[in-house]
Amino acid sequence: MNSNTDFNRFSKFHAGHFLRQLLQEEGHDMSWLANRLSVPYELLNCILEQPNMDAELFVRLGKPMNPLFLQRMHEVVFGEQTDVVN
Numbered sequence: 001m002n003s004n005t006d007f008n009r010f011s012k013f014h015a016g017h018f019l020r021q022l023l024q025e026e027g028h029d030m031s032w033l034a035n036r037l038s039v040p041y042e043l044l045n046c047i048l049e050q051p052n053m054d055a056e057l058f059v060r061l062g063k064p065m066n067p068l069f070l071q072r073m074h075e076v077v078f079g080e081q082t083d084v085v086n
Helices: 004-010 015-026 030-037 041-049 055-065 068-078
Strands: none
Touching (some): 015 041, 030 041, 030 055
16 A cells, blocks of 8 residues: 555445445344354444444454455455455
8 A cells, every 4th residue: 555545445434334244245144143253132233333343353253254254355455356255
């Protein structure tokens, strides 16, 4: 990345909405993720609605959706598709 403007594309990135979209793409719902993470549904819902999320928490929440999570994050960060999922 060459300048601060490269980071501007993340200014409207909402990690919780991103994770919800991945769940939908995989055909799962929030209950599935809450069960996989062993957290109450209500807590997970509250976390995913927060506008900002710690990077470590974001990765932990996305782990049950591997490898789709990794592929989509690569696309978001680098702006290109990968062959992580086949």
